[in-house]
Amino acid sequence: MPADHDLQPHDARRQTLQAVALLRRAAQPDQRHLGWAVLWLVLAALLEVLGPIMGKALIDQHLLPHRLDWPRMAALLAGLLLTGWVASGLRYLQLVRLSGLAMRSVRRLREQVYGHVLRLPMAFFDRAITGQLVSRVTNDTEAVKTLYVQVLFVMLDSSIVLIGTVCAMAWLDWHLMTIVLALLPAVLAIIWLYQRWSAPAVTRARALRSDINGQMAESIGGMSVLQASNAEARFAARFQATNARHYEARMAELRANAWLLRPALDLLNIVLLASVIFTFGQRQMTATEVGVLYAFISYIARVIEPLIQITMQFSQLQQSVVASARVAALLEEAHAPEHAPELAAGLAAEHASSTRAAPRLRDANAPAVALRHIEFAYVPGQPVLHDLSLDIAQGDFVGIVGHTGSGKSTLLSLLLRYYPVQHGAITILGAPLESIANTQFRAEVGLVPQEPFLLAASARENIAMGRDLTDAQIEAAARAAHAHDFILALEHGYGTALGEGGSRLSVGQKQLIAIARALAGQPRILLLDEATSHIDSQTEQIVQTALDELRGRVTIIAIAHRLSTIREADRIVVLNHGRIAESGPHAQLMQVDGGLYQRLYLLQQLAA
Protein backbone atom coordinates (compact mmCIF):
# COMPACT_ATOMS: atom_id res chain seq x y z
CA MET A 1 0.00 0.00 0.00
CA PRO A 2 1.37 3.41 -0.81
CA ALA A 3 1.93 5.96 1.92
CA ASP A 4 -1.34 6.93 3.45
CA HIS A 5 -1.38 10.36 1.93
CA ASP A 6 -1.33 8.82 -1.54
CA LEU A 7 -4.32 6.67 -0.76
CA GLN A 8 -6.50 9.71 -0.52
CA PRO A 9 -7.90 10.47 -3.91
CA HIS A 10 -7.13 14.13 -4.38
CA ASP A 11 -10.41 14.78 -6.05
CA ALA A 12 -12.68 15.89 -3.19
CA ARG A 13 -15.82 15.28 -5.20
CA ARG A 14 -14.77 11.73 -5.90
CA GLN A 15 -14.02 11.24 -2.21
CA THR A 16 -17.46 12.44 -1.23
CA LEU A 17 -19.15 10.24 -3.82
CA GLN A 18 -17.12 7.25 -2.63
CA ALA A 19 -18.07 7.97 0.98
CA VAL A 20 -21.76 8.31 0.15
CA ALA A 21 -21.74 5.08 -1.87
CA LEU A 22 -19.99 3.28 0.98
CA LEU A 23 -22.51 4.62 3.50
CA ARG A 24 -25.40 3.58 1.34
CA ARG A 25 -24.05 0.07 0.87
CA ALA A 26 -23.23 -0.34 4.56
CA ALA A 27 -26.71 0.75 5.64
CA GLN A 28 -28.62 -1.02 2.86
CA PRO A 29 -30.15 -3.72 5.10
CA ASP A 30 -31.30 -1.00 7.53
CA GLN A 31 -32.87 1.31 4.97
CA ARG A 32 -36.28 1.00 6.60
CA HIS A 33 -34.91 2.42 9.85
CA LEU A 34 -33.40 5.35 8.02
CA GLY A 35 -36.75 6.15 6.37
CA TRP A 36 -38.58 6.07 9.71
CA ALA A 37 -35.91 8.20 11.38
CA VAL A 38 -36.34 10.92 8.74
CA LEU A 39 -40.13 10.80 9.09
CA TRP A 40 -40.04 11.15 12.88
CA LEU A 41 -37.48 13.93 12.65
CA VAL A 42 -39.81 15.86 10.32
CA LEU A 43 -42.57 15.44 12.89
CA ALA A 44 -40.26 16.64 15.69
CA ALA A 45 -39.34 19.71 13.65
CA LEU A 46 -43.01 20.48 12.94
CA LEU A 47 -43.77 20.30 16.66
CA GLU A 48 -40.86 22.56 17.43
CA VAL A 49 -42.02 25.13 14.89
CA LEU A 50 -45.54 24.95 16.28
CA GLY A 51 -44.43 26.04 19.78
CA PRO A 52 -43.81 29.78 19.07
CA ILE A 53 -47.04 29.94 17.00
CA MET A 54 -48.98 28.83 20.10
CA GLY A 55 -47.00 31.35 22.17
CA LYS A 56 -47.97 34.06 19.69
CA ALA A 57 -51.66 33.06 19.92
CA LEU A 58 -51.48 33.15 23.71
CA ILE A 59 -49.98 36.65 23.72
CA ASP A 60 -52.03 38.16 20.88
CA GLN A 61 -55.43 36.63 21.56
CA HIS A 62 -55.48 36.40 25.35
CA LEU A 63 -52.75 38.17 27.32
CA LEU A 64 -52.67 41.55 25.51
CA PRO A 65 -56.46 41.97 25.01
CA HIS A 66 -57.05 40.56 28.57
CA ARG A 67 -59.39 37.96 27.16
CA LEU A 68 -59.09 35.38 29.90
CA ASP A 69 -60.47 32.23 28.36
CA TRP A 70 -58.79 29.90 30.89
CA PRO A 71 -59.37 26.50 29.23
CA ARG A 72 -58.08 27.78 25.88
CA MET A 73 -55.14 29.57 27.53
CA ALA A 74 -54.27 26.41 29.49
CA ALA A 75 -54.45 24.38 26.26
CA LEU A 76 -52.14 26.84 24.44
CA LEU A 77 -49.66 26.91 27.34
CA ALA A 78 -49.68 23.11 27.60
CA GLY A 79 -49.19 22.93 23.80
CA LEU A 80 -46.30 25.39 24.01
CA LEU A 81 -44.54 23.29 26.64
CA LEU A 82 -45.50 19.86 25.32
CA THR A 83 -44.44 20.46 21.71
CA GLY A 84 -40.88 21.15 22.92
CA TRP A 85 -40.76 18.11 25.15
CA VAL A 86 -42.28 15.74 22.63
CA ALA A 87 -39.93 17.08 19.94
CA SER A 88 -36.91 16.41 22.22
CA GLY A 89 -38.21 12.93 23.08
CA LEU A 90 -38.73 12.06 19.41
CA ARG A 91 -35.24 13.32 18.59
CA TYR A 92 -33.72 11.21 21.32
CA LEU A 93 -35.49 8.09 20.06
CA GLN A 94 -34.27 8.74 16.52
CA LEU A 95 -30.73 9.24 17.77
CA VAL A 96 -30.93 5.82 19.45
CA ARG A 97 -32.33 4.35 16.24
CA LEU A 98 -29.57 5.88 14.10
CA SER A 99 -26.90 4.81 16.60
CA GLY A 100 -28.07 1.20 16.33
CA LEU A 101 -28.06 1.50 12.55
CA ALA A 102 -24.55 2.96 12.66
CA MET A 103 -23.22 0.16 14.88
CA ARG A 104 -24.66 -2.47 12.56
CA SER A 105 -23.20 -0.68 9.53
CA VAL A 106 -19.76 -0.55 11.15
CA ARG A 107 -19.97 -4.24 12.00
CA ARG A 108 -20.89 -5.14 8.42
CA LEU A 109 -18.28 -2.84 6.93
CA ARG A 110 -15.53 -4.11 9.20
CA GLU A 111 -16.31 -7.71 8.26
CA GLN A 112 -16.36 -6.75 4.61
CA VAL A 113 -13.01 -4.93 4.80
CA TYR A 114 -11.32 -7.72 6.75
CA GLY A 115 -12.75 -10.35 4.40
CA HIS A 116 -11.49 -8.29 1.48
CA VAL A 117 -7.99 -7.90 2.94
CA LEU A 118 -7.81 -11.68 3.41
CA ARG A 119 -8.36 -12.14 -0.31
CA LEU A 120 -5.89 -9.54 -1.59
CA PRO A 121 -2.99 -10.80 -3.68
CA MET A 122 0.41 -11.18 -2.01
CA ALA A 123 1.77 -8.42 -4.25
CA PHE A 124 -0.45 -5.98 -2.32
CA PHE A 125 1.25 -6.87 0.95
CA ASP A 126 4.67 -6.08 -0.54
CA ARG A 127 3.48 -2.46 -0.45
CA ALA A 128 1.26 -2.60 2.63
CA ILE A 129 2.13 -0.95 5.92
CA THR A 130 0.61 -3.06 8.68
CA GLY A 131 -0.30 -0.22 11.04
CA GLN A 132 -2.09 1.69 8.30
CA LEU A 133 -3.95 -1.40 7.21
CA VAL A 134 -5.09 -2.07 10.78
CA SER A 135 -6.12 1.57 11.03
CA ARG A 136 -8.26 1.07 7.92
CA VAL A 137 -10.13 -1.87 9.44
CA THR A 138 -10.57 -0.33 12.93
CA ASN A 139 -10.51 3.50 12.97
CA ASP A 140 -11.64 4.28 9.46
CA THR A 141 -14.64 1.98 9.56
CA GLU A 142 -15.60 3.66 12.83
CA ALA A 143 -15.82 6.92 10.88
CA VAL A 144 -18.97 5.55 9.30
CA LYS A 145 -20.59 5.53 12.73
CA THR A 146 -19.63 9.17 13.19
CA LEU A 147 -21.18 9.92 9.82
CA TYR A 148 -24.50 8.46 10.86
CA VAL A 149 -24.69 9.43 14.50
CA GLN A 150 -23.18 12.90 14.36
CA VAL A 151 -23.11 14.18 10.85
CA LEU A 152 -26.21 12.67 9.31
CA PHE A 153 -28.37 12.98 12.40
CA VAL A 154 -27.41 16.56 13.21
CA MET A 155 -27.51 17.69 9.60
CA LEU A 156 -30.89 16.11 8.93
CA ASP A 157 -32.38 17.35 12.16
CA SER A 158 -30.98 20.85 11.79
CA SER A 159 -31.97 21.16 8.13
CA ILE A 160 -35.53 20.07 8.83
CA VAL A 161 -35.84 22.52 11.76
CA LEU A 162 -34.31 25.25 9.60
CA ILE A 163 -36.74 24.73 6.71
CA GLY A 164 -39.72 24.47 9.08
CA THR A 165 -38.70 27.65 10.88
CA VAL A 166 -38.24 29.63 7.68
CA CYS A 167 -41.67 28.49 6.46
CA ALA A 168 -43.28 29.48 9.78
CA MET A 169 -41.59 32.89 9.65
CA ALA A 170 -42.81 33.43 6.10
CA TRP A 171 -46.33 32.54 7.16
CA LEU A 172 -46.22 34.97 10.12
CA ASP A 173 -44.53 37.90 8.40
CA TRP A 174 -42.83 37.37 5.05
CA HIS A 175 -41.27 40.83 5.12
CA LEU A 176 -39.43 40.07 8.37
CA MET A 177 -38.53 36.67 7.03
CA THR A 178 -36.77 38.26 4.03
CA ILE A 179 -34.65 40.32 6.46
CA VAL A 180 -33.60 37.14 8.22
CA LEU A 181 -32.93 35.40 4.88
CA ALA A 182 -30.97 38.41 3.61
CA LEU A 183 -28.34 37.59 6.18
CA LEU A 184 -27.95 34.03 4.93
CA PRO A 185 -25.15 34.92 2.46
CA ALA A 186 -23.16 36.09 5.51
CA VAL A 187 -23.61 32.61 7.00
CA LEU A 188 -22.48 30.98 3.77
CA ALA A 189 -19.43 33.26 3.70
CA ILE A 190 -18.54 32.23 7.27
CA ILE A 191 -18.91 28.55 6.41
CA TRP A 192 -16.79 28.99 3.29
CA LEU A 193 -14.04 30.77 5.23
CA TYR A 194 -14.15 28.17 7.96
CA GLN A 195 -13.88 25.39 5.40
CA ARG A 196 -10.88 27.04 3.73
CA TRP A 197 -9.17 27.39 7.05
CA SER A 198 -9.88 24.03 8.60
CA ALA A 199 -10.07 21.55 5.69
CA PRO A 200 -6.31 21.17 5.07
CA ALA A 201 -5.73 20.77 8.82
CA VAL A 202 -8.40 18.07 9.05
CA THR A 203 -6.91 16.07 6.18
CA ARG A 204 -3.40 16.49 7.58
CA ALA A 205 -4.46 15.39 11.07
CA ARG A 206 -6.11 12.27 9.71
CA ALA A 207 -3.10 11.23 7.64
CA LEU A 208 -0.76 11.88 10.53
CA ARG A 209 -2.86 9.77 12.88
CA SER A 210 -2.46 6.91 10.46
CA ASP A 211 1.30 7.52 10.39
CA ILE A 212 1.32 7.37 14.19
CA ASN A 213 -0.40 3.97 14.05
CA GLY A 214 2.03 2.82 11.36
CA GLN A 215 5.10 3.85 13.37
CA MET A 216 3.76 2.17 16.50
CA ALA A 217 3.05 -1.11 14.71
CA GLU A 218 6.44 -1.04 12.98
CA SER A 219 8.31 -0.40 16.24
CA ILE A 220 6.46 -3.05 18.20
CA GLY A 221 6.91 -5.59 15.39
CA GLY A 222 10.65 -4.97 15.21
CA MET A 223 11.27 -4.22 18.89
CA SER A 224 14.16 -6.68 19.30
CA VAL A 225 16.00 -5.23 16.29
CA LEU A 226 15.19 -1.71 17.39
CA GLN A 227 16.59 -2.21 20.88
CA ALA A 228 19.55 -4.22 19.66
CA SER A 229 20.48 -1.37 17.30
CA ASN A 230 20.22 1.14 20.13
CA ALA A 231 17.63 2.99 18.12
CA GLU A 232 15.16 3.79 20.93
CA ALA A 233 16.06 7.48 21.07
CA ARG A 234 15.90 7.91 17.30
CA PHE A 235 12.54 6.18 17.05
CA ALA A 236 11.21 8.16 19.98
CA ALA A 237 12.34 11.39 18.29
CA ARG A 238 10.73 10.37 14.99
CA PHE A 239 7.51 9.53 16.80
CA GLN A 240 7.65 12.78 18.73
CA ALA A 241 8.02 14.75 15.50
CA THR A 242 5.01 13.04 13.89
CA ASN A 243 3.00 13.43 17.09
CA ALA A 244 3.87 17.12 17.27
CA ARG A 245 2.75 17.64 13.67
CA HIS A 246 -0.47 15.83 14.48
CA TYR A 247 -0.98 18.10 17.51
CA GLU A 248 -0.35 21.17 15.37
CA ALA A 249 -2.89 20.03 12.79
CA ARG A 250 -5.50 19.40 15.50
CA MET A 251 -4.78 22.80 17.03
CA ALA A 252 -5.22 24.51 13.66
CA GLU A 253 -8.63 22.86 13.45
CA LEU A 254 -9.46 24.03 16.95
CA ARG A 255 -8.33 27.57 16.21
CA ALA A 256 -10.60 27.70 13.18
CA ASN A 257 -13.48 26.74 15.44
CA ALA A 258 -12.59 28.98 18.32
CA TRP A 259 -11.52 32.14 16.49
CA LEU A 260 -13.73 32.11 13.44
CA LEU A 261 -16.78 29.92 13.53
CA ARG A 262 -18.28 30.47 16.97
CA PRO A 263 -17.62 34.21 17.32
CA ALA A 264 -18.79 34.94 13.76
CA LEU A 265 -22.03 33.03 14.13
CA ASP A 266 -22.70 34.50 17.58
CA LEU A 267 -22.21 37.95 16.12
CA LEU A 268 -24.63 37.07 13.35
CA ASN A 269 -27.20 36.05 15.95
CA ILE A 270 -26.94 39.49 17.55
CA VAL A 271 -27.15 41.26 14.17
CA LEU A 272 -30.29 39.28 13.30
CA LEU A 273 -32.01 40.07 16.59
CA ALA A 274 -31.05 43.73 16.27
CA SER A 275 -32.37 43.89 12.67
CA VAL A 276 -35.70 42.30 13.58
CA ILE A 277 -36.17 44.55 16.64
CA PHE A 278 -35.09 47.60 14.62
CA THR A 279 -37.63 46.80 11.88
CA PHE A 280 -40.33 46.50 14.50
CA GLY A 281 -39.24 49.81 15.94
CA GLN A 282 -39.84 51.43 12.53
CA ARG A 283 -43.39 50.09 12.34
CA GLN A 284 -46.58 51.29 13.95
CA MET A 285 -46.72 48.61 16.65
CA THR A 286 -50.14 47.05 16.90
CA ALA A 287 -51.12 44.69 19.64
CA THR A 288 -51.04 41.71 17.30
CA GLU A 289 -47.40 42.41 16.34
CA VAL A 290 -46.08 41.79 19.85
CA GLY A 291 -46.91 38.11 19.39
CA VAL A 292 -45.12 38.09 16.02
CA LEU A 293 -42.08 39.70 17.63
CA TYR A 294 -42.11 37.02 20.34
CA ALA A 295 -42.37 34.27 17.70
CA PHE A 296 -39.57 35.80 15.59
CA ILE A 297 -37.22 36.13 18.54
CA SER A 298 -37.88 32.43 19.32
CA TYR A 299 -37.34 31.49 15.69
CA ILE A 300 -34.05 33.35 15.27
CA ALA A 301 -32.48 31.04 17.83
CA ARG A 302 -33.90 28.15 15.81
CA VAL A 303 -32.30 29.49 12.64
CA ILE A 304 -28.88 30.22 14.10
CA GLU A 305 -28.51 27.10 16.23
CA PRO A 306 -29.10 24.61 13.36
CA LEU A 307 -26.70 26.65 11.21
CA ILE A 308 -24.04 26.47 13.92
CA GLN A 309 -24.70 22.77 14.32
CA ILE A 310 -24.50 22.11 10.57
CA THR A 311 -21.28 24.10 10.22
CA MET A 312 -19.74 22.46 13.26
CA GLN A 313 -20.31 19.10 11.59
CA PHE A 314 -18.26 20.06 8.58
CA SER A 315 -14.91 19.19 10.12
CA GLN A 316 -16.33 15.88 11.31
CA LEU A 317 -17.83 15.38 7.89
CA GLN A 318 -14.46 16.01 6.23
CA GLN A 319 -12.72 13.54 8.52
CA SER A 320 -15.36 10.91 7.97
CA VAL A 321 -15.39 11.44 4.21
CA VAL A 322 -11.60 11.08 4.05
CA ALA A 323 -11.73 7.94 6.20
CA SER A 324 -14.62 6.44 4.25
CA ALA A 325 -12.89 7.21 0.97
CA ARG A 326 -9.82 5.36 2.20
CA VAL A 327 -11.92 2.36 3.15
CA ALA A 328 -13.57 2.55 -0.27
CA ALA A 329 -10.14 2.76 -1.96
CA LEU A 330 -9.04 -0.34 -0.06
CA LEU A 331 -12.21 -2.13 -1.10
CA GLU A 332 -11.43 -1.19 -4.72
CA GLU A 333 -8.11 -3.07 -4.59
CA ALA A 334 -8.54 -6.11 -6.82
CA HIS A 335 -8.73 -9.53 -5.18
CA ALA A 336 -6.21 -12.22 -5.92
CA PRO A 337 -7.54 -13.86 -9.08
CA GLU A 338 -9.99 -16.67 -8.46
CA HIS A 339 -8.41 -19.59 -10.28
CA ALA A 340 -10.68 -21.81 -12.33
CA PRO A 341 -13.86 -20.08 -11.03
CA GLU A 342 -16.34 -22.65 -12.44
CA LEU A 343 -14.38 -25.50 -10.90
CA ALA A 344 -14.09 -23.59 -7.62
CA ALA A 345 -17.85 -22.98 -7.56
CA GLY A 346 -18.48 -26.66 -8.25
CA LEU A 347 -16.13 -27.70 -5.47
CA ALA A 348 -17.70 -25.21 -3.06
CA ALA A 349 -21.17 -26.63 -3.82
CA GLU A 350 -19.87 -30.18 -3.35
CA HIS A 351 -18.15 -29.18 -0.14
CA ALA A 352 -21.35 -27.63 1.20
CA SER A 353 -23.38 -30.75 0.51
CA SER A 354 -20.84 -33.22 1.89
CA THR A 355 -17.86 -33.28 4.18
CA ARG A 356 -15.61 -34.65 1.46
CA ALA A 357 -12.36 -32.82 0.80
CA ALA A 358 -11.70 -31.36 -2.64
CA PRO A 359 -10.89 -34.05 -5.25
CA ARG A 360 -7.18 -34.36 -5.87
CA LEU A 361 -5.39 -33.85 -9.17
CA ARG A 362 -5.21 -37.27 -10.76
CA ASP A 363 -2.41 -37.53 -13.31
CA ALA A 364 -0.15 -40.13 -11.71
CA ASN A 365 2.55 -39.98 -14.39
CA ALA A 366 2.87 -36.25 -14.86
CA PRO A 367 5.75 -34.45 -13.19
CA ALA A 368 4.88 -32.98 -9.79
CA VAL A 369 6.08 -29.60 -11.05
CA ALA A 370 7.06 -28.58 -14.57
CA LEU A 371 8.38 -25.14 -15.46
CA ARG A 372 8.62 -24.13 -19.11
CA HIS A 373 10.57 -21.06 -20.20
CA ILE A 374 9.62 -18.97 -17.19
CA GLU A 375 10.50 -15.28 -17.32
CA PHE A 376 9.48 -12.97 -14.50
CA ALA A 377 9.99 -9.31 -13.54
CA TYR A 378 8.67 -7.39 -10.53
CA VAL A 379 9.51 -4.17 -12.30
CA PRO A 380 8.83 -4.18 -16.06
CA GLY A 381 12.08 -4.41 -17.98
CA GLN A 382 14.08 -5.79 -15.03
CA PRO A 383 13.62 -9.57 -15.20
CA VAL A 384 14.73 -11.60 -12.17
CA LEU A 385 14.04 -15.04 -13.69
CA HIS A 386 15.23 -15.83 -17.22
CA ASP A 387 14.00 -18.69 -19.39
CA LEU A 388 13.73 -21.13 -16.51
CA SER A 389 12.74 -24.71 -17.40
CA LEU A 390 12.63 -27.55 -14.89
CA ASP A 391 10.87 -30.90 -14.37
CA ILE A 392 10.45 -32.33 -10.89
CA ALA A 393 9.11 -35.90 -10.75
CA GLN A 394 6.52 -36.94 -8.19
CA GLY A 395 8.13 -38.06 -4.94
CA ASP A 396 11.45 -36.32 -5.68
CA PHE A 397 13.33 -34.26 -3.12
CA VAL A 398 14.80 -31.20 -4.87
CA GLY A 399 16.93 -28.55 -3.23
CA ILE A 400 17.16 -25.04 -4.69
CA VAL A 401 20.23 -23.04 -3.79
CA GLY A 402 21.93 -19.89 -5.01
CA HIS A 403 23.38 -16.64 -3.84
CA THR A 404 21.26 -13.89 -2.30
CA GLY A 405 19.01 -12.32 -4.91
CA SER A 406 19.44 -15.21 -7.36
CA GLY A 407 15.64 -15.65 -7.56
CA LYS A 408 14.91 -18.60 -5.26
CA SER A 409 12.07 -16.94 -3.32
CA THR A 410 10.67 -15.50 -6.54
CA LEU A 411 10.50 -18.99 -8.02
CA LEU A 412 8.67 -20.18 -4.93
CA SER A 413 6.28 -17.23 -5.06
CA LEU A 414 5.38 -18.19 -8.63
CA LEU A 415 4.81 -21.82 -7.62
CA LEU A 416 2.57 -20.56 -4.81
CA ARG A 417 0.67 -18.33 -7.27
CA TYR A 418 1.46 -15.18 -5.30
CA TYR A 419 2.22 -13.57 -8.62
CA PRO A 420 0.81 -14.51 -12.02
CA VAL A 421 3.18 -16.14 -14.47
CA GLN A 422 4.18 -13.51 -17.03
CA HIS A 423 5.92 -15.65 -19.67
CA GLY A 424 6.11 -19.41 -19.99
CA ALA A 425 4.03 -22.02 -18.19
CA ILE A 426 3.93 -23.94 -14.94
CA THR A 427 2.07 -27.20 -14.40
CA ILE A 428 1.41 -28.92 -11.09
CA LEU A 429 0.71 -32.67 -11.26
CA GLY A 430 -0.04 -32.24 -14.95
CA ALA A 431 -2.53 -29.37 -14.57
CA PRO A 432 -1.71 -25.81 -15.69
CA LEU A 433 -1.24 -23.72 -12.56
CA GLU A 434 -4.02 -21.28 -13.42
CA SER A 435 -6.56 -24.05 -14.05
CA ILE A 436 -6.42 -25.38 -10.50
CA ALA A 437 -9.08 -24.15 -8.07
CA ASN A 438 -7.78 -22.61 -4.84
CA THR A 439 -9.10 -25.36 -2.53
CA GLN A 440 -7.57 -28.01 -4.76
CA PHE A 441 -4.28 -26.18 -5.00
CA ARG A 442 -4.01 -25.73 -1.24
CA ALA A 443 -4.80 -29.40 -0.69
CA GLU A 444 -1.98 -30.45 -3.02
CA VAL A 445 0.69 -27.92 -2.08
CA GLY A 446 1.93 -27.33 1.48
CA LEU A 447 4.28 -24.55 2.54
CA VAL A 448 6.76 -24.23 5.38
CA PRO A 449 7.84 -20.58 5.41
CA GLN A 450 11.13 -19.20 6.61
CA GLU A 451 9.50 -17.45 9.58
CA PRO A 452 7.10 -19.86 11.21
CA PHE A 453 3.87 -17.97 11.79
CA LEU A 454 2.12 -19.14 14.93
CA LEU A 455 -1.23 -18.02 16.29
CA ALA A 456 -1.79 -17.20 19.96
CA ALA A 457 -3.69 -20.48 20.28
CA SER A 458 -3.14 -24.10 21.29
CA ALA A 459 -0.71 -26.46 19.58
CA ARG A 460 -3.71 -28.34 18.19
CA GLU A 461 -5.26 -25.18 16.70
CA ASN A 462 -1.91 -24.15 15.29
CA ILE A 463 -1.58 -27.38 13.38
CA ALA A 464 -5.23 -27.50 12.28
CA MET A 465 -5.33 -23.79 11.23
CA GLY A 466 -9.12 -23.84 11.05
CA ARG A 467 -9.24 -26.99 8.91
CA ASP A 468 -11.66 -29.73 9.84
CA LEU A 469 -9.05 -32.22 11.07
CA THR A 470 -9.47 -35.00 13.61
CA ASP A 471 -7.16 -35.33 16.63
CA ALA A 472 -5.71 -38.46 15.00
CA GLN A 473 -4.83 -36.54 11.82
CA ILE A 474 -3.26 -33.74 13.85
CA GLU A 475 -1.23 -36.18 15.89
CA ALA A 476 -0.10 -38.09 12.80
CA ALA A 477 1.12 -34.83 11.24
CA ALA A 478 2.93 -33.88 14.44
CA ARG A 479 4.59 -37.30 14.57
CA ALA A 480 5.68 -36.99 10.94
CA ALA A 481 7.20 -33.60 11.74
CA HIS A 482 8.84 -35.00 14.91
CA ALA A 483 6.90 -32.45 16.95
CA HIS A 484 4.73 -34.96 18.83
CA ASP A 485 7.14 -35.62 21.71
CA PHE A 486 7.80 -32.04 22.67
CA ILE A 487 4.11 -31.15 22.33
CA LEU A 488 3.19 -33.98 24.72
CA ALA A 489 5.78 -32.68 27.16
CA LEU A 490 3.95 -29.31 27.39
CA GLU A 491 1.70 -29.09 30.45
CA HIS A 492 -1.58 -29.54 28.56
CA GLY A 493 -0.15 -31.42 25.59
CA TYR A 494 -1.91 -30.47 22.35
CA GLY A 495 -4.22 -28.12 24.27
CA THR A 496 -1.36 -25.96 25.56
CA ALA A 497 -1.69 -22.30 24.59
CA LEU A 498 1.51 -21.34 22.78
CA GLY A 499 1.38 -17.58 23.51
CA GLU A 500 1.48 -14.75 21.01
CA GLY A 501 3.53 -15.76 17.98
CA GLY A 502 4.27 -19.08 19.73
CA SER A 503 6.43 -17.24 22.27
CA ARG A 504 6.47 -20.30 24.55
CA LEU A 505 8.43 -22.34 22.01
CA SER A 506 11.97 -22.25 20.72
CA VAL A 507 12.48 -21.21 17.10
CA GLY A 508 13.20 -24.82 16.15
CA GLN A 509 10.03 -26.07 17.84
CA LYS A 510 7.99 -23.41 16.08
CA GLN A 511 9.41 -24.60 12.80
CA LEU A 512 8.49 -28.22 13.59
CA ILE A 513 4.90 -27.09 14.31
CA ALA A 514 4.91 -25.25 10.98
CA ILE A 515 6.04 -28.46 9.25
CA ALA A 516 3.33 -30.44 11.08
CA ARG A 517 0.78 -27.86 9.91
CA ALA A 518 1.87 -28.23 6.30
CA LEU A 519 1.83 -32.04 6.52
CA ALA A 520 -1.59 -32.14 8.21
CA GLY A 521 -3.18 -31.20 4.88
CA GLN A 522 -1.54 -34.29 3.34
CA PRO A 523 -0.06 -32.34 0.46
CA ARG A 524 1.58 -34.15 -2.42
CA ILE A 525 4.01 -31.28 -2.85
CA LEU A 526 5.78 -29.68 0.09
CA LEU A 527 7.59 -26.37 -0.38
CA LEU A 528 10.14 -25.31 2.21
CA ASP A 529 11.35 -21.72 2.09
CA GLU A 530 14.63 -21.63 3.96
CA ALA A 531 12.89 -23.47 6.75
CA THR A 532 16.16 -24.36 8.47
CA SER A 533 17.93 -20.99 8.36
CA HIS A 534 17.12 -20.03 11.94
CA ILE A 535 17.27 -23.35 13.72
CA ASP A 536 20.12 -25.09 15.53
CA SER A 537 21.96 -28.07 14.03
CA GLN A 538 20.16 -30.52 16.28
CA THR A 539 16.70 -29.38 15.15
CA GLU A 540 18.00 -29.26 11.58
CA GLN A 541 18.79 -32.95 11.90
CA ILE A 542 15.27 -33.61 13.14
CA VAL A 543 13.93 -31.74 10.11
CA GLN A 544 16.25 -33.74 7.83
CA THR A 545 15.00 -37.01 9.34
CA ALA A 546 11.39 -35.85 8.90
CA LEU A 547 12.07 -34.98 5.24
CA ASP A 548 13.83 -38.30 4.73
CA GLU A 549 10.80 -40.15 6.01
CA LEU A 550 8.57 -38.30 3.55
CA ARG A 551 10.78 -39.24 0.61
CA GLY A 552 8.99 -40.97 -2.21
CA ARG A 553 5.55 -40.14 -0.79
CA VAL A 554 5.70 -36.36 -0.99
CA THR A 555 7.50 -34.21 -3.53
CA ILE A 556 9.76 -31.89 -1.59
CA ILE A 557 11.11 -28.64 -2.98
CA ALA A 558 13.35 -26.99 -0.44
CA ILE A 559 15.05 -23.64 -0.79
CA ALA A 560 18.03 -23.70 1.52
CA HIS A 561 20.83 -21.41 2.47
CA ARG A 562 22.13 -24.11 4.73
CA LEU A 563 23.37 -26.68 2.25
CA SER A 564 23.47 -29.47 4.84
CA THR A 565 19.63 -29.47 4.74
CA ILE A 566 19.51 -30.48 1.07
CA ARG A 567 22.75 -32.49 0.87
CA GLU A 568 20.74 -35.69 0.62
CA ALA A 569 18.30 -34.34 -1.97
CA ASP A 570 17.79 -36.33 -5.19
CA ARG A 571 18.72 -33.22 -7.08
CA ILE A 572 20.06 -29.79 -6.31
CA VAL A 573 19.26 -26.90 -8.65
CA VAL A 574 21.70 -24.00 -8.44
CA LEU A 575 20.32 -20.62 -9.46
CA ASN A 576 22.57 -17.80 -10.57
CA HIS A 577 21.10 -14.40 -11.46
CA GLY A 578 17.73 -15.95 -12.25
CA ARG A 579 19.11 -18.78 -14.45
CA ILE A 580 19.76 -22.46 -13.70
CA ALA A 581 23.54 -22.69 -13.51
CA GLU A 582 23.93 -26.28 -12.32
CA SER A 583 21.67 -29.21 -11.52
CA GLY A 584 22.35 -32.67 -10.08
CA PRO A 585 22.87 -34.60 -6.85
CA HIS A 586 25.34 -33.33 -4.25
CA ALA A 587 28.10 -35.76 -5.15
CA GLN A 588 27.88 -34.89 -8.85
CA LEU A 589 27.89 -31.15 -8.27
CA MET A 590 30.87 -31.45 -5.96
CA GLN A 591 32.79 -32.95 -8.87
CA VAL A 592 32.45 -29.77 -10.93
CA ASP A 593 35.72 -28.07 -10.18
CA GLY A 594 35.24 -24.35 -9.62
CA GLY A 595 31.48 -24.88 -9.95
CA LEU A 596 29.09 -22.59 -8.14
CA TYR A 597 27.72 -25.29 -5.84
CA GLN A 598 31.17 -26.58 -4.96
CA ARG A 599 32.27 -23.08 -4.04
CA LEU A 600 29.14 -22.39 -1.98
CA TYR A 601 29.54 -25.70 -0.17
CA LEU A 602 33.24 -25.27 0.58
CA LEU A 603 32.63 -21.72 1.81
CA GLN A 604 30.00 -22.97 4.26
CA GLN A 605 32.32 -25.77 5.40
CA LEU A 606 35.02 -23.21 6.10
CA ALA A 607 32.62 -20.96 7.99
CA ALA A 608 31.29 -23.85 10.12
Ligand SMILES: Nc1ncnc2c1ncn2[C@@H]1O[C@H](COP(=O)(O)OP(=O)(O)OP(=O)(O)O)[C@@H](O)[C@H]1O
Ligand atom coordinates in the same frame (compact mmCIF):
# COMPACT_ATOMS: atom_id res chain seq x y z
N1 LIG B 1 8.59 -7.76 -4.10
C1 LIG B 1 9.62 -7.42 -4.85
N2 LIG B 1 9.58 -6.31 -5.61
C2 LIG B 1 10.62 -5.97 -6.40
N3 LIG B 1 11.76 -6.67 -6.50
C3 LIG B 1 11.86 -7.79 -5.76
C4 LIG B 1 10.81 -8.22 -4.90
N4 LIG B 1 11.21 -9.36 -4.30
C5 LIG B 1 12.44 -9.63 -4.76
N5 LIG B 1 12.85 -8.70 -5.63
C6 LIG B 1 14.11 -8.69 -6.37
O1 LIG B 1 14.18 -9.88 -7.15
C7 LIG B 1 15.46 -10.43 -7.12
C8 LIG B 1 15.39 -11.89 -6.65
O2 LIG B 1 14.96 -11.87 -5.31
P1 LIG B 1 14.61 -13.20 -4.51
O3 LIG B 1 14.03 -12.79 -3.20
O4 LIG B 1 13.82 -14.10 -5.36
O5 LIG B 1 16.07 -13.81 -4.28
P2 LIG B 1 16.52 -14.98 -3.33
O6 LIG B 1 17.39 -15.82 -4.13
O7 LIG B 1 15.34 -15.63 -2.71
O8 LIG B 1 17.33 -14.18 -2.26
P3 LIG B 1 17.54 -14.51 -0.72
O9 LIG B 1 18.37 -15.73 -0.66
O10 LIG B 1 18.28 -13.34 -0.21
O11 LIG B 1 16.18 -14.68 -0.11
C9 LIG B 1 16.30 -9.56 -6.21
O12 LIG B 1 17.06 -8.72 -7.03
C10 LIG B 1 15.30 -8.76 -5.42
O13 LIG B 1 15.79 -7.49 -5.16
